[in-house]
Every structure is written in C-alpha cells, then in structure tokens.
Amino acid sequence: MSNFKLEKLVRENILNLTPYSSARDEYSKGAGTFLDANENPFGTYNRYPDPYQTELKNKLAEIKQVDTSNLFIGNGSDELIDLLFRIFCKPGKDKILTFSPTYGMYSVSAEINDIEVISMPLNADLQIDMESIQSLIKNPTIKMIFICSPNNPTGNSINKVDIESILQDFNGIVVLDEAYIDFSSQESFKDKISYYPNLVIMQTLSKAWGLASLRIGLGISSIEIIKLLNKVKPPYNISQANQSEALAALEKVAEQKISVSTILMERAKMIREFNQMDLVTKVYPSDANFLLVEVKDADYLYEQLLNNNIIVRNRSSVMNSCLRISIGTPKENQLLIQTLKRQATLITEKV
Numbered sequence: 001m002s003n004f005k006l007e008k009l010v011r012e013n014i015l016n017l018t019p020y021s022s023a024r025d026e027y028s029k030g031a032g033t034f035l036d037a038n039e040n041p042f043g044t045y046n047r048y049p050d051p052y053q054t055e056l057k058n059k060l061a062e063i064k065q066v067d068t069s070n071l072f073i074g075n076g077s078d079e080l081i082d083l084l085f086r087i088f089c090k091p092g093k094d095k096i097l098t099f100s101p102t103y104g105m106y107s108v109s110a111e112i113n114d115i116e117v118i119s120m121p122l123n124a125d126l127q128i129d130m131e132s133i134q135s136l137i138k139n140p141t142i143k144m145i146f147i148c149s150p151n152n153p154t155g156n157s158i159n160k161v162d163i164e165s166i167l168q169d170f171n172g173i174v175v176l177d178e179a180y181i182d183f184s185s186q187e188s189f190k191d192k193i194s195y196y197p198n199l200v201i202m203q204t205l206s207k208a209w210g211l212a213s214l215r216i217g218l219g220i221s222s223i224e225i226i227k228l229l230n231k232v233k234p235p236y237n238i239s240q241a242n243q244s245e246a247l248a249a250l251e252k253v254a255e256q257k258i259s260v261s262t263i264l265m266e267r268a269k270m271i272r273e274f275n276q277m278d279l280v281t282k283v284y285p286s287d288a289n290f291l292l293v294e295v296k297d298a299d300y301l302y303e304q305l306l307n308n309n310i311i312v313r314n315r316s317s318v319m320n321s322c323l324r325i326s327i328g329t330p331k332e333n334q335l336l337i338q339t340l341k342r343q344a345t346l347i348t349e350k351v
C-alpha cells in the first residue's frame with residue numbers, strides 16, 4: 001500500500017456529518033416500555049427495525065467467517081454502490097474507473113451522483129489491460145475503481161494478481177464486486193481486508209442464496225469504512241420482515257449448498273449442450289450462474305425465444321452477438337435446449 005489515507009478520500013461534508021441518531025441508539029437492553037419513537041403500540045410490524053441488523057449480521061459473520069464489525073448490510077448491493085459514491089466522490093468533480101463490459105449499476109449510480117465514468121475495455125482475454133491503466137491509477141481525481149469478479153456479463157474471474165496489484169498501487173477505493181463468488185473456482189478476497197485498507201468487497205444474498213427479493217447486499221471492509229457506511233445510510237434501510245426472512249433462510253445451509261451444486265452441474269451440462277449446437281458460435285467460460293453465449297444472430301434468436309416465453313438477456317450491444325443466459329432449474333434448462341433445437345431446424349428450413 002503506497003500512500004492510502006482514508007480521511008483524505010472522504011468528502012468533507014461526510015467527515016463532518018452528525019448522523020441521524022435513531023430513538024433506539026441510546027437503549028440496547030432489549031425489552032422495555034418503548035414510548036420514544038411515535039410508533040403505534042398495536043400490531044406485528046409496529047416497531048422500527050434494528051438499524052444495525054445485529055442478529056442478521058452475527059449470522060452472516062459466522063457464515064462468511066469475518067468479524068461483525070467488518071460487515072455492512074445494504075438494501076441490495078445497489079444501495080451500497082450509491083452510498084460509496086456519496087462518501088467518496090464529489091459530484092461534478094471526481095471520477096471512477098470501470099472495465100467494460102460490466103455490471104450496469106456502477107455507471108448508472110455514477111451518473112445519478114454526477115460522477116464521470118472512465119471505462120476501459122477488457123482485453124481479448126476479458127482481463128484488465130494492466131499497462132493501459134498505469135497512468136489512471138496515479139490520477140488523483142479517480143476516487144474508486146470497480147472490479148467485478150466473476151464479471152457480469154462475461155462470466156470470467158479477473159486475474160487475482162492484477163486485482164492485488166491495483167489494490168497495492170491505487171490510493172483510492174477498490175470496490176470488488178463478488179456477487180457470483182459462490183459459483184466460482186476462485187477464492188474470495190474477504191480474508192484480505194486487513195492487508196488492504198482501500199478494499200471494499202461487495203457480496204449479495206441475491207444469487208447463491210436465492211434471496212433476490214429480500215434485497216440483502218453485503219459490504220465487507222475495514223471497520224473505518226464500515227463506520228462511514230453506517231453514518232451515511234438511511235437509519236432503517238433493511239425492513240424487519242426482510243431481516244427475519246433472511247435470518248431464517250441462512251439457517252438452511254444444506255439446502256443452499258445443494259442449490260449451488262445443482263446450478264454448477266447444470267452449468268456444465270448447458271456448456272456441453274450449447275457447444276453441440278450449430279447456431280452457437282462460442283460459449284464463454286463461466287465462474288458464475290450464467291453463460292455468455294455467442295450465437296449466429298443474437299437479435300433474431302432473442303426475439304424467437306421471447307415468442308416462446310423464454311426470457312434471456314440480449315447482450316449484443318456490449319458483446320458481439322451474445323446472449324446472457326441464467327442457469328435455471330433442470331426443467332427450465334431442458335425447455336430452453338428444446339426450444340433452441342427447434343429454432344435451429346426452422347432456421348435450416350428457411351435457408
């Protein structure tokens with residue numbers, strides 16, 4: 001770590017901010033007569049939720065093998081992305097660096113916060129072109145670098161040595177989005193947060209835990225950065241219903257393991273199936289729960305699948321003639337294969 005100083009990176013208004021102090025901040029003994037928050041005394045969901053999601057965080061800390069003080073919970077990763085912008089980037093002045101093609105929310109959130117995005121294309125191996133970013137890493141107006149690994153929509157992991165070298169040399173914040181890490185052959189960077197004070201890892205319960213509708217995004221970082229996130233977040237950002245549901249779901253570790261391993265087996269099967277199809281020209285390697293598939297005419301095929309009520313993601317605007325296809329249940333995958341094979345016959349007959 002060359003010269004990282006957290007206080008210098010944080011926007012002054014955030015450093016000086018007196019955060020909202022919630023009614024419950026001063027009392028943590030559990031049961032009591034609560035006449036402090038203008039709640040309705042009757043009902044089931046009548047109380048404000050725990051602003052720090054203590055129980056849920058303790059459970060997550062156990063599962064992720066990190067300390068509770070290194071954990072932040074956002075209303076989806078999307079909230080976390082926005083909070084990071086508000087903490088570290090001055091609107092109209094600062095910039096971020098991303099590697100395209102990648103997850104769309106980084107640049108949408110940047111635009112909402114009036115932050116310029118410098119987007120460097122990944123190289124032919126879908127890796128970061130380390131040489132071409134050397135001057136950008138030294139540029140002090142670039143406050144954050146977003147690395148998505150495994151990357152969406154390409155599916156591959158970014159080289160570990162390159163991530164480490166950016167963490168070493170960059171004096172801003174490195175946001176490492178590990179939304180798909182549980183499907184990956186690579187290890188998480190979560191055990192490196194004490195080596196790299198500029199590292200913010202994002203994970204989520206939306207993918208491997210199958211809880212997308214509960215909106216639980218995780219930040220794993222230094223205590224200092226977690227404190228800043230807690231300072232800026234809306235006090236009650238995770239509803240009590242969502243905290244309870246997530247906590248209950250996290251007890252079902254065995255089921256979660258089975259679902260992930262089923263998805264991995266199905267992914268292997270789908271790679272084999274796609275590779276046998278004439279209309280598929282390339283299947284990209286995947287460390288995630290989706291496949292990026294290059295086909296002969298992505299726009300046409302996408303429409304045909306839609307006509308059959310099968311919805312995939314047309315990524316031909318960012319990756320030439322590519323569809324991004326999530327791995328579904330064995331039955332759903334079978335249906336997709338059958339539909340594609342029927343489509344292939346139609347195309348052949350048309351010619």
Ligand SMILES: *Cc1c(COP(=O)(O)O)cnc(C)c1O
Nearest residue numbers: 076077078103152179204206217
């Ligand atoms: C799906 C996904 C997420 C998850 O976002 P949530 O808001 O937590 O549901 C984050 N990053 C990437 C790259 C994703 O593809």
